[in-house]
Amino acid sequence: MAENIIKNPFSECTARDMSYLEVQQYWCSPFRLYDLSEGELLTCRTPIVIEGIRGTGKTMIMKYLSYFIQKKLCDSVSMEEKLNFFKNRSVGVYFRYKQDFRNLFEELDCDVVNKERIFKRYYELFIVRQILEILEDFYGDCDTYTVEKVLCSFFSIEHSSINGVCQYINSLIKEMDQILNSAIYDDGWINKMMPLIGSRGLVTDLICTISNDIPGWEDVLFVIWLDEYENVGIFQPLINTLLKQVDDTVNLTYRLGMRPAGMDNNKTNVSAERLQVDRDFLLRPLNYKRDKDYEEFAVNISKKRLKSIDIFRENCLTDIAGILGEKEDFDEEAASIVGKGTKHFKLLREYFPEQNRMQEVIEELSCDEKLMEMYNILRVMRGGQYNQIGALSRKYRELRDAKQLSSYIKSNPIESKDIKKYRLDYSGKYRLTLLYILLTVYGERKQYYSFNTFLKLSSGSINDFISLCRNTFKHMNDSMLEDLKDGKPICRQIQTFAAVDTAEDQRRKIAMSSNNGNKLYTFIDSMGSIFEEYHRDLWGKYPETNQFAFADENEIRNDSELNYYLIELINSGAIIRKNKRQLKSVGNTARGELYLLNRIFAPIYQYSYRTRGGFNPIISKQNFNLMLHKSIDAKKYVKGNKEEMQQFRMFDFVKENEDGSTDL
Amino acid sequence: MVQQIYDMELVTEENIFDREAYDYFLLAPNIERRSRAAFLKLKENLNIDKTIIMDYKNFHSNISQEQEDLFYCDLGTPLSTAIREETDMAALRELTKVNIQKKDRIAFDITGFSIPNLYRIMMVLKNVIQVEHIDVFYTEPKFYIYEEGYFDAYHNKKKKERRCAPIQGYCNSGENEKEILVIFLGFDGGLAGQVYFSLAEEGQEILQTLAVNGFPSYTAKLKDVSLFNNEDFINKIGRENVRCAVANNPFDVYNLLCQILEDYRGTLLNLCTIGSKPMALGTCLFALDHLDEVKVTYPFYEKTQFDDKEEPGKIWRYGINLL
Numbered sequence: 001m002a003e004n005i006i007k008n009p010f011s012e013c014t015a016r017d018m019s020y021l022e023v024q025q026y027w028c029s030p031f032r033l034y035d036l037s038e039g040e041l042l043t044c045r046t047p048i049v050i051e052g053i054r055g056t057g058k059t060m061i062m063k064y065l066s067y068f069i070q071k072k073l074c075d076s077v078s079m080e081e082k083l084n085f086f087k088n089r090s091v092g093v094y095f096r097y098k099q100d101f102r103n104l105f106e107e108l109d110c111d112v113v114n115k116e117r118i119f120k121r122y123y124e125l126f127i128v129r130q131i132l133e134i135l136e137d138f139y140g141d142c143d144t145y146t147v148e149k150v151l152c153s154f155f156s157i158e159h160s161s162i163n164g165v166c167q168y169i170n171s172l173i174k175e176m177d178q179i180l181n182s183a184i185y186d187d188g189w190i191n192k193m194m195p196l197i198g199s200r201g202l203v204t205d206l207i208c209t210i211s212n213d214i215p216g217w218e219d220v221l222f223v224i225w226l227d228e229y230e231n232v233g234i235f236q237p238l239i240n241t242l243l244k245q246v247d248d249t250v251n252l253t254y255r256l257g258m259r260p261a262g263m264d265n266n267k268t269n270v271s272a273e274r275l276q277v278d279r280d281f282l283l284r285p286l287n288y289k290r291d292k293d294y295e296e297f298a299v300n301i302s303k304k305r306l307k308s309i310d311i312f313r314e315n316c317l318t319d320i321a322g323i324l325g326e327k328e329d330f331d332e333e334a335a336s337i338v339g340k341g342t343k344h345f346k347l348l349r350e351y352f353p354e355q356n357r358m359q360e361v362i363e364e365l366s367c368d369e370k371l372m373e374m375y376n377i378l379r380v381m382r383g384g385q386y387n388q389i390g391a392l393s394r395k396y397r398e399l400r401d402a403k404q405l406s407s408y409i410k411s412n413p414i415e416s417k418d419i420k421k422y423r424l425d426y427s428g429k430y431r432l433t434l435l436y437i438l439l440t441v442y443g444e445r446k447q448y449y450s451f452n453t454f455l456k457l458s459s460g461s462i463n464d465f466i467s468l469c470r471n472t473f474k475h476m477n478d479s480m481l482e483d484l485k486d487g488k489p490i491c492r493q494i495q496t497f498a499a500v501d502t503a504e505d506q507r508r509k510i511a512m513s514s515n516n517g518n519k520l521y522t523f524i525d526s527m528g529s530i531f532e533e534y535h536r537d538l539w540g541k542y543p544e545t546n547q548f549a550f551a552d553e554n555e556i557r558n559d560s561e562l563n564y565y566l567i568e569l570i571n572s573g574a575i576i577r578k579n580k581r582q583l584k585s586v587g588n589t590a591r592g593e594l595y596l597l598n599r600i601f602a603p604i605y606q607y608s609y610r611t612r613g614g615f616n617p618i619i620s621k622q623n624f625n626l627m628l629h630k631s632i633d634a635k636k637y638v639k640g641n642k643e644e645m646q647q648f649r650m651f652d653f654v655k656e657n658e659d660g661s662t663d664l
Numbered sequence: 665m666v667q668q669i670y671d672m673e674l675v676t677e678e679n680i681f682d683r684e685a686y687d688y689f690l691l692a693p694n695i696e697r698r699s700r701a702a703f704l705k706l707k708e709n710l711n712i713d714k715t716i717i718m719d720y721k722n723f724h725s726n727i728s729q730e731q732e733d734l735f736y737c738d739l740g741t742p743l744s745t746a747i748r749e750e751t752d753m754a755a756l757r758e759l760t761k762v763n764i765q766k767k768d769r770i771a772f773d774i775t776g777f778s779i780p781n782l783y784r785i786m787m788v789l790k791n792v793i794q795v796e797h798i799d800v801f802y803t804e805p806k807f808y809i810y811e812e813g814y815f816d817a818y819h820n821k822k823k824k825e826r827r828c829a830p831i832q833g834y835c836n837s838g839e840n841e842k843e844i845l846v847i848f849l850g851f852d853g854g855l856a857g858q859v860y861f862s863l864a865e866e867g868q869e870i871l872q873t874l875a876v877n878g879f880p881s882y883t884a885k886l887k888d889v890s891l892f893n894n895e896d897f898i899n900k901i902g903r904e905n906v907r908c909a910v911a912n913n914p915f916d917v918y919n920l921l922c923q924i925l926e927d928y929r930g931t932l933l934n935l936c937t938i939g940s941k942p943m944a945l946g947t948c949l950f951a952l953d954h955l956d957e958v959k960v961t962y963p964f965y966e967k968t969q970f971d972d973k974e975e976p977g978k979i980w981r982y983g984i985n986l987l
Contacts, residue, residue: 017870100863100961103829109753122837129840170839177835184753184784184833185760185792508896512854512861 006481009305009312010470014463015060016096020068025308027064028300030057030462033293034286041065042089043221044282047243047254049229049263052286054573055463058257059096062225065255066092067134079142083216090221093130095123097231105235108183110190112234116269117197119235122176124202127224129169131206136162150213154206172196207252220251227257230571240275241268260285260577261567287579288460298455298465305466317484320469321451325489328450330431334370337435337444344370344441347377347538364390367397374434375426378540396422432608433543439606440536448603449495456609457499459576459599464502471498471505499603506600510572519565519628524574526627527597528605529634530617535607537638542615544608547594549584551620562621565628573598585616670915671983675705675801685711686799687768690785692718692776693739695731699776700739701976702801706771715739716762717746718755718777718785753832756784766794773801779937779944780831780962786948787833790986800982802942804912806975826855826963828862828936834951834960838932842871843959846924848909848917848939848947849877849894855938857897859963863934871931873901874924878911878939909943914982917946925957936961942980949984 015023031038034052041048042065052058063069070092074085101122105115135147144162151165152158160168176196183189203224210217232239239256246253266275277283288294302320306312317323338344345362352358364386365376372393379389396419399405405423409416426434439446448457458465475494484490511521527548534545556562569575578594594616599609617637619627626632673679689712693700706712717739745762749755764770770789774782789795830836845863847856860873875898877891891898891906898906907924910916925933935951935958937944951958 100828100830103827103964104832104835106827107829107832109751126837133840173837173839177837180835181787181833184756185788187757508857509861512858517858 006476007309008473009309010466023063024069033288033297045253047281049256049281049283051258055461056286062227062257066094087219090223092223094225096227099231102233121197125173127203132166154209204250211251222252225255229256229258237267237269244268244280259571261570324451327452330435337438337442338370361386371431371434433540436535446606447492447496448499449492457599464600467502471501503601503603510574520574523627526632531607532605533634533638544612546607547596547616549592549594551618555621586614673981675979675981686771687713689771690716691773694776696974698803698976701803702773702979715744719746719748764793770798772798774941775803783831783948784833790952796987797985803979804977806977826965828963831960831962836959842931843934844928844931845870845873845934847875848937848943850938856894859936875906877908879908911940912942914942914946917943918950921950933958
């Protein structure tokens with residue numbers, strides 16, 4: 001393959017690594033997608049927690065609404081207009097918690113109260129430094145004497161420029177660093193540290209001073225955007241307290257970025273008070289309501305990125321759906337797997353041991369469409385008469401090709417019962433299941449390609465969608481570009497490579513990034529292997545099974561260790577908890593939470609990226625524990641479940657919801 | 665004439681007598697024979713006034729009393745100060761109470777120390793006691809033992825879960841500048857990737873990540889083992905971001921870091937050494953000289969594992985002026 005010389009439009013992947021300029025360049029508004037109000041996020045005095053799984057765009061939103069991007073929206077206006085602009089919105093200070101910074105505090109040999117005081121002091125100095133940088137940027141070359149006077153008086157230092165005050169804050173941070181560093185050899189380090197930590201709230205006091213003493217700033221709201229709240233760990237009560245203390249007396253409020261289940265506890269440091277949703281803060285989850293909106297968002301994001309590269313813009317190659325292909329073609333995939341082979345008919349050998357009879361069956365059930373052949377075979381395997389199925393198949397094809405299927409069913413409601421079922425089972429719902437059976441019979445692997453597939457694989461994480469595109473575009477060369485210009489989408493093999501690469505990247509990332517990465521990896525591997533095994537069922541009794549439920553979730557919640565792992569699994573994005581409680585599985589009358597193994601792993605374990613509902617494996621506490629610690633024998637596990645499930649028929653009609661799930 | 669611009673030599677039977685005497689010999693003996701090899705070789709041939717044994721608590725979790733007695737017995741006669749404390753930090757504070765003077769002749773065998781403790785002790789020697797000169801000794805392992813084949817994880821560190829944090833003594837919050845993450849590759853499968861994901865993916869905003877491979881390495885194949893075992897990580901950061909430094913030469917590492925600092929002026933270097941101890945020594949010396957521009961991070965783990973089958977290999981001496 002020729003060397004890649006075309007710049008990858010999807011190379012900048014995460015908002016975390018983007019400069020403010022890049023955030024602005026790649027910004028596509030997600031407010032409609034997530035039903036968020038930009039005005040509320042900017043101006044609401046009540047703190048807001050933005051909750052979303054990895055890659056949903058929390059950081060992008062937080063950075064976008066912070067000062068250094070917002071100021072670009074009011075370029076070239078007078079100072080007064082600029083101030084008015086921020087009065088009508090807010091001044092956002094973006095701050096990101098670093099996990100390694102928190103880890104440092106676990107090493108310190110002092111009690112939790114002192115650790116918390118030191119942590120808070122660092123946090124305040126970092127925020128104050130940013131506020132000063134914002135003020136310096138805001139005034140630019142203008143006269144800042146009054147501002148400097150106010151600031152220097154606040155910090156009780158000699159008159160200096162705003163930058164000089166910033167350097168003073170840097171020196172305070174450095175002083176703290178030095179004392180922390182000296183702790184390795186100095187028993188008395190804590191006594192040296194404590195005098196540096198005042199009892200006042202530095203951030204609150206500074207904002208009060210700015211509001212009261214700097215002309216024009218009296219009504220400007222400061223919003224502190226704290227990203228990665230889950231990384232704060234043991235210091236969450238400290239942040240909770242800050243949220244709890246927000247009131248109208250200070251022009252200060254907070255926005256937190258957090259993963260689902262990111263709040264370990266709602267304790268505060270104020271006696272027995274707890275942080276309460278809808279009272280102390282508003283919760284705004286990043287969930288989209290309609291697939292269509294997510295699709296549109298992905299198209300717009302991709303367009304912006306593709307337009308930023310000359311070669312794609314000049315050749316009008318900015319429609320990602322056209323570049324990847326709109327949808328998968330199951331028929332074509334089935335045809336390429338089967339070719340001229342008849343191996344799938346061998347599934348009927350035990351029913352028709354005689355050679356001549358078998359030949360007759362093959363002729364009766366055969367047709368040009370391999371998925372239809374497979375469906376016919378399956379019907380026979382499940383007790384249908386081969387000549388009746390063959391006739392039904394022919395009739396169905398004839399009516400469908402003549403576009404008379406609907407009118408026939410409508411005008412012959414009783415006679416058309418069989419045709420109706422044939423259409424229902426074959427034409428949409430179970431085609432992918434049939435394809436998986438063919439893949440199993442022929443020992444082939446599923447291909448993962450097309451815009452629709454990438455959307456589904458990304459499980460609502462736009463970042464994963466961008467990763468899939470990035471891994472696809474990294475193969476781009478001149479010959480592929482020529483194909484695109486001719487209107488041909490990027491070939492399936494390359495898209496499939498990209499999907500597998502992305503899946504492995506994500507799995508590796510989870511294994512590496514968490515303190516318990518190996519356990520999370522083991523769980524993903526166990527669960528993925530179980531779903532893979534269900535997809536290899538030649539009788540298609542478990543169509544596209546890729547969800548699970550716990551036998552008794554409360555039992556897991558009450559086990560601190562297992563609950564911790566469950567939260568880690570959700571936080572890392574390995575599994576996704578569905579929004580509403582549902583019946584756990586077909587035949588199971590209990591309702592509860594359903595979980596999806598992130599669809600991004602589907603290309604590794606060869607399971608479906610769609611969610612069908614119906615049968616879902618139920619995981620006991622013991623098995624959950626086992627699956628975190630060692631590889632499970634998926635064949636044995638599935639066999640055990642199959643025996644329990646014998647009474648359920650395949651192809652039971654299950655109504656799908658908008659999000660692809662079912663309510664049984 | 666060949667002029668050596670740094671003081672590094674292989675300790676052999678011939679040159680062992682070049683040294684006169686040491687006032688202190690600092691070591692952390694453990695079940696691995698190489699942790700004691702330099703001391704045993706030197707004590708027979710030159711005068712060691714006092715021995716300081718850093719007897720770290722986590723070393724004892726893996727060994728029997730019998731094994732422990734054996735290596736104490738090995739150490740023999742010189743007057744010993746054994747420092748045994750609950751935590752590494754407490755042990756270090758005890759070390760500052762030993763009456764070491766700045767002009768004392770000190771030998772420091774880094775072989776048996778964990779990398780974080782190496783950093784911390786160097787900090788104490790240079791910035792607290794203000795020692796002027798030390799001789800650092802390092803004994804290579806004779807063989808690296810791979811349980812699952814040469815190009816697989818070095819068994820001691822396989823699949824350990826690590827927690828990345830700054831090494832205390834080398835914390836630096838910086839001035840809001842971007843960070844350059846420099847990871848010195850080791851042989852253990854995937855650890856560099858684990859650090860990268862923890863720091864660059866989940867942690868701070870990293871402007872650039874560089875990997876440093878030990879080349880030339882102790883043996884010809886090792887340079888490839890470290891690349892092979894970190895293949896995913898190298899693919900992630902791009903091959904053009906892999907640099908080299910001689911695996912057993914701290915001075916080469918120091919020079920490389922000077923170059924990196926020059927290339928990325930105005931940034932904060934975040935150093936993470938999971939490679940050889942001499943490389944860690946090089947990064948440590950550099951960090952001590954550039955405390956304002958550097959922070960040091962390490963993937964800490966719960967328990968140190970030792971290999972009682974490991975044989976001592978070559979012994980190196982590095983003469984270092986700390987002034």
